[in-house]
Amino acid sequence: MVTKRAKRKGARVVSAVSGSDGGQGMLIGERRQHVLKLVEKNGRVLVSELSSSLGISPITIRKDLDYLELQGQVQRTHGGALAPHKTTMLDPSLKDKEAHQTREKQLIAAAAAAMVQEGQCVLLDSGTTTTAIARELRRFKRLTIVTNALNIAAELIDTDFDVILVGGNLRKNAFSLVGPLAEDALRQIHADILFLGVDGFDVKSGIMTPSLLEARVNRVMAAASRKVVAVCDSTKFDRQSLALIIPPSAVQVVITDKNIAGAHVEALRSAGIEVVLVG
Template sequence: MMAATRDALRVAYSRQDIEPMANADSAQQGNGADSLMSEERRMQILQIVRERGRVRVHELSERFSTSAVTIRNDLNELHRRGLLLRSRGGAVHYETANFESSLTERLQTRASEKRRIGAAAAAMVNDGETIILDSGTTTQEIARHLKGKKGLQVITNGVNVAMELLGVQGIQLVIVGGILRADSVSVVGGFAENMLQHLAADRLFLGAAACDPEFGPSTPNLEESLVNQAMVKIAREVVLVVDSTKFTKRSMSRITAFSGIHKVITDRGIAPEIEERLKTSGCEVVLV
């Protein structure tokens, strides 16, 4: 009788051991399936963002028949991985600007926006000021609109900018020395940085290849960013002049944080949530 009781207890204990293990295996399989589904949904969300340029949380929630909280978590995770740019109520397409196109190519890109930005920037310049014009096609547009100013001193590292102002009456031109980069026709290197340390300016007009609102203005070229940083240090006011497409890109070398930018001049194509983020950083935003 006692032996039969011991056998019954042994069977009962064995069942208790097996059932929890089976339940645990099922839970692990369930979690794995959930993770797989989440990752698949995130990849689909990323594809939608790339196709449309931007998405809204409520649209994705309806499309995938899931909660807004789940979609926000998906967008936050994709933002953390650097695959998209999180914005208020959704997300926008994110690009990495790892290469720099030639000056000729950039002259033909967003030309009308650059002309408007250049005119608006030049209108801020007063007679008798000392300004810095960064190298680039947008700052070249600024130079074109400066003709007619009086007693102006212009410091630049852009050969294209210098050629635009060469011989213009009423403008004293200072071009920094150093190594000439062929693609960008800009001057970089230690000589340029050292020379800038001995100068001062009322205002810097700064261009950039990319302007991620969290990372700040950036460029693919490290030497270019170092010269830009030297410019930022000697200017009383820093004005960022870029078209709206730059705000969904990030490049390798950061120039400065947006907390170091006083004004941003861009076109009206900028996303409202990005404009609001810039204002939150303390930037005055001028749309043209």
């Protein structure tokens, strides 16, 4: 009998220690702070992932997210929450951006490449998502690639593509070329399709970036292209930045992941924009 009680007691101890590693062993405030740190790090959280990792019910997670939304600390979406709507003037480096939403960017890049046909002229602006698209395009044989991104030109240096790198002033943190020289070169281009990366996408105002010079170059790219495709993961929506590139009316297609809020999808489609969801 002593042995059996010891075993049962030991089992209870193991269970308690296991719970302390997940959400069950956390105080409510600790759990909510944990959620906020994840939102700050990744730009979003999903109810299903939190429920699994913390070992607590989806209902409890939803209550936490509802509470945090009331405090203005997150923005609730279907299936999770995003960082709150805000205007940002931050201009993170290309290296910093590479660490975020990598799976989503790869899926977006594959969907973007599926829109391209052999022999077309493709415009790629600078950014990590457009860099992923450049890698996907390597499976083609005959393309003309026009870009203002040094790293994208380097990605394609060993292909048979015609790669046109516009001139201009170097934005070192973005590896991009901007300014009057870049704008003048792009005005001579007639592209079939532009894949435009996004720092912020407000469905009412449009696509934005923290760089005024980058915004000017991107605007000329859009004017030079028959089709404008915005490529951005769902964390970029409901975010504003310093400089407006183009309004939603200048965009024909948006490629994003399935964690975008349903209201945003509805607003985009109501504006006549085709929405491609991946993931």
